[in-house]
Amino acid sequence: MRIAYDAQADALRLVFAEGETEISREVAPGVIVNLDGDGRAVAVEVLDASRRIGRTGLCRITIDLRDL
Secondary structure, three states, X not given: OEEEEEOOOOEEEEEOOOOOOOEEXXXXXXXXXXXXXXXXXXXXXXXXXXXXXXXXHHHOOOOOOOOO
């Protein structure tokens, strides 16, 4: 998994798997799920991330792996 923030686009992208995006669906305003040809989610994009999450939240992204 990869998490990336593009400050110029103000977009947060969470990539779950490498693969070609066949379909993109906006599941909520500014939240887009990218699906591969088999309908599996390969990435999620959050547009206007600094407004939705806040700059402080973007600086403190935490990953909880306790249940792996």
